[in-house]
Amino acid sequence: MKKQxxxxxxxxxxxxxxxxxxxxxxxxxxxxxxxxxxxxLAASFAQATDSLLLARMFNYCKNYEDSISGFKSNxxxxxxxxxxxxxxxxxCVPSMYAIASGRRSFVSEQxxxxxxxxxxxxxxxxxxxxxxxxxNRRAMPTLLEFITPELYGETLYGDHILSPFNRVxxxxxxxxxxxxxxxxxxLYFRPRKVSNTQLVKGLxxxxxxxxxxVDATLIGEFDMMHFQTMTxxxxxxxxxMLPKFCRTSVDFKFLGNHISxxxxxxxxxxxxxxxxxxxxxxxxxxxSIRPYSLSPAEQAIYDQRDSLRAKRQQADTVVIDSAMQQPxxxxxxxxxxxGGVVGESLVQRMRFTSEQGYVRLSPIINPQYISYSxxxxxxxxxxxxxxxxxxxxxxxxMNTRFGYNFKQRKFYFNLPIRLEYNYRDRDAYAExxxxxxxxxxxxxxxxxxxxxxxxxxxxxxxxxxxxxxxKMHFINVLPLNNRLAVEVGIVFHQRKAVNKKGMIQMGMxxxxxxxxPALSVKTRPWRExxxxxIDYERGLPGKEDFMTYERWELDASLKHRxxxxxxxxxxxxxxxxxxxxxxxxMDYSNFRDENLPEGWDDDWxxxxxxxxxxxxxxxxxxxxxxxxxxSPLMVISLVPLVGRYVERERIYLSSLSIAHTRLYSExxxxxxxxxxxxxxxxxxLNTRFQEIGTKFTFELFRRW
Numbered sequence: 001m002k003k004q005x006x007x008x009x010x011x012x013x014x015x016x017x018x019x020x021x022x023x024x025x026x027x028x029x030x031x032x033x034x035x036x037x038x039x040x041l042a043a044s045f046a047q048a049t050d051s052l053l054l055a056r057m058f059n060y061c062k063n064y065e066d067s068i069s070g071f072k073s074n075x076x077x078x079x080x081x082x083x084x085x086x087x088x089x090x091x092c093v094p095s096m097y098a099i100a101s102g103r104r105s106f107v108s109e110q111x112x113x114x115x116x117x118x119x120x121x122x123x124x125x126x127x128x129x130x131x132x133x134x135x136n137r138r139a140m141p142t143l144l145e146f147i148t149p150e151l152y153g154e155t156l157y158g159d160h161i162l163s164p165f166n167r168v169x170x171x172x173x174x175x176x177x178x179x180x181x182x183x184x185x186x187l188y189f190r191p192r193k194v195s196n197t198q199l200v201k202g203l204x205x206x207x208x209x210x211x212x213x214v215d216a217t218l219i220g221e222f223d224m225m226h227f228q229t230m231t232x233x234x235x236x237x238x239x240x241m242l243p244k245f246c247r248t249s250v251d252f253k254f255l256g257n258h259i260s261x262x263x264x265x266x267x268x269x270x271x272x273x274x275x276x277x278x279x280x281x282x283x284x285x286x287x288s289i290r291p292y293s294l295s296p297a298e299q300a301i302y303d304q305r306d307s308l309r310a311k312r313q314q315a316d317t318v319v320i321d322s323a324m325q326q327p328x329x330x331x332x333x334x335x336x337x338x339g340g341v342v343g344e345s346l347v348q349r350m351r352f353t354s355e356q357g358y359v360r361l362s363p364i365i366n367p368q369y370i371s372y373s374x375x376x377x378x379x380x381x382x383x384x385x386x387x388x389x390x391x392x393x394x395x396x397x398m399n400t401r402f403g404y405n406f407k408q409r410k411f412y413f414n415l416p417i418r419l420e421y422n423y424r425d426r427d428a429y430a431e432x433x434x435x436x437x438x439x440x441x442x443x444x445x446x447x448x449x450x451x452x453x454x455x456x457x458x459x460x461x462x463x464x465x466x467x468x469x470x471k472m473h474f475i476n477v478l479p480l481n482n483r484l485a486v487e488v489g490i491v492f493h494q495r496k497a498v499n500k501k502g503m504i505q506m507g508m509x510x511x512x513x514x515x516x517p518a519l520s521v522k523t524r525p526w527r528e529x530x531x532x533x534i535d536y537e538r539g540l541p542g543k544e545d546f547m548t549y550e551r552w553e554l555d556a557s558l559k560h561r562x563x564x565x566x567x568x569x570x571x572x573x574x575x576x577x578x579x580x581x582x583x584x585x586m587d588y589s590n591f592r593d594e595n596l597p598e599g600w601d602d603d604w605x606x607x608x609x610x611x612x613x614x615x616x617x618x619x620x621x622x623x624x625x626x627x628x629x630x631s632p633l634m635v636i637s638l639v640p641l642v643g644r645y646v647e648r649e650r651i652y653l654s655s656l657s658i659a660h661t662r663l664y665s666e667x668x669x670x671x672x673x674x675x676x677x678x679x680x681x682x683x684x685l686n687t688r689f690q691e692i693g694t695k696f697t698f699e700l701f702r703r704w
Contacts (some may be wrong), residue, residue, distance in 0.1 A: 056211025061152035084258040377407030487520040530558035550579035576621040619658035
């Protein structure tokens with residue numbers, strides 16, 4: 001008989017009745033739920049831990065930010081330059097002229113004293129400098145900004161690159177952590193949305209218990225430089241706010257040129273030099289204070305230079321001619337030296353400094369001083385500055401500006417000579433200035449002509465209302481205290497008709513003069529508040545061509561710097577004439593068409609871009625208001641690929657009320673990148689659209 005198989009201990013019907021498959025599914029769901037809960041709790045715990053760590057890191061500097069004021073440190077800095085690729089365009093890069101030819105490797109060393117002031121500014125006193133670059137020149141001075149990253153500040157380097165270690169910038173970064181041994185945590189950070197030149201990525205080691213940054217590695221790109229910075233912070237107290245060692249590698253690429261640079265900075269060096277020490281080119285001195293040895297690559301560069309110097313000195317020694325018995329020396333090539341200086345001045349900033357003062361010359365070929373606007377066309381500017389120190393508290397300065405407008409075919413200049421006295425305590429000075437003034441329009445000359453000749457004669461195209469304004473003023477500025485300053489002086493104008501022959505034919509004066517005492521009072525009631533200004537001029541009577549007038553102007557301006565490199569510019573003002581005896585010109589100090597603007601902030605933020613030139617001189621009163629908002633990350637900077645290069649974005653709104661017209665307004669938007677600044681503007685009369693215009697300026701190598 002066949003043996004029966006063993007039966008299960010549970011009857012199949014009972015197993016089925018209990019819902020065996022459902023029970024398995026239930027157990028599976030329970031296990032899955034437990035796993036999900038585990039990971040959710042772990043994620044919540046990790047997130048809470050991350051938030052706690054970030055809070056400790058963000059709050060760490062509050063305990064020591066006051067103690068850093070007045071802190072001093074001796075710093076040794078070493079640069080290694082290596083030219084990987086180069087071509088003729090490298091000659092046009094500021095500060096690169098010295099390394100654009102010849103050797104490809106250079107070393108520079110300097111010993112400095114860093115002092116942190118009360119206002120947070122960092123003062124760098126360079127005491128010893130030695131380099132293998134010819135004539136002790138400096139290359140890529142903008143790299144010095146990367147010496148001391150302010151990790152706990154809102155910006156890492158000067159006024160750019162938002163720090164991931166400051167609370168206000170947290171919205172721009174994503175963070176993740178990994179626990180390490182010895183109560184330390186590895187913190188990783190990267191831009192939250194898109195990469196931008198004002199943001200960095202990298203990692204840092206954080207003390208878990210206190211939030212102190214132990215070390216950090218920063219990777220970013222700014223102003224055509226790809227950089228990677230590794231910094232080790234101090235151990236405790238105020239020293240923990242500063243690096244004790246920093247190493248940065250930089251790659252610069254431009255039009256086929258490739259320059260790599262490596263520099264190291266060592267802080268808290270033991271040797272302290274007197275503040276009066278300022279030495280260049282002393283090899284023995286830099287060897288004696290160098291805190292550690294050169295690397296083999298750096299030592300090889302020194303050895304190569306020493307070998308070349310030895311050969312050059314040997315060639316310059318006296319060789320006795322056997323026939324004439326006369327000493328002969330190798331002729332010095334002065335023309336080559338002169339050509340080098342001239343060539344360098346074309347593309348480089350020139351500065352000659354001594355104890356008596358300095359002379360500064362902007363590059364003659366400089367794209368930064370070329371600008372374009374639809375109304376004015378292309379313009380070119382040029383600067384020349386000098387200072388003569390008379391004693392410890394007095395100096396004579398000159399800051400001349402030249403310009404040429406290609407559309408008007410007119411050359412402009414402004415030559416101020418200033419005697420600064422008592423400038424260490426208060427910025428007091430006396431100034432005399434001469435300017436080939438702006439093109440100005442006579443508001444009533446055509447009306448006067450119509451009264452004389454009637455409406456039958458056409459005046460179109462004669463430009464009889466255009467005058468060139470030559471101006472000279474002498475003023476004395478005396479700050480009474482930190483909040484109030486008084487300016488008194490006298491102003492002379494000589495306005496000459498552009499169409500002199502036409503004015504003579506019409507029997508009209510072709511030249512007008514005015515001489516007026518001037519008074520200006522400026523006050524800033526509180527430190528970060530607006531600047532209020534009251535200006536007054538009264539024209540003195542004289543000969544027939546002298547004009548008498550009385551003019552008042554009121555102005556208030558505020559530049560409010562906010563968090564995350566945001567800036568709000570506000571300006572309101574008004575001006576009016578209370579006397580117009582023989583004055584045909586409405587010429588204001590704070591509302592005028594400038595042909596030699598100072599820069600983006602002064603020109604783009606406070607003026608009208610599309611307002612016709614005649615409108616500045618067409619009314620015996622004006623009321624104006626200008627608002628601009630600036631931010632590094634706003635609209636275009638958030639666009640992938642393109643937005644990574646945008647440094648700043650701006651929004652403009654300006655309004656103007658003058659006689660015989662409706663309310664005039666301008667709305668604009670602009671961007672700044674490493675290559676240029678560009679803005680688009682639209683004008684309106686009341687709410688009716690008028691026109692669109694653009695403005696463009698080069699920003700290439702502006703910080704170099």
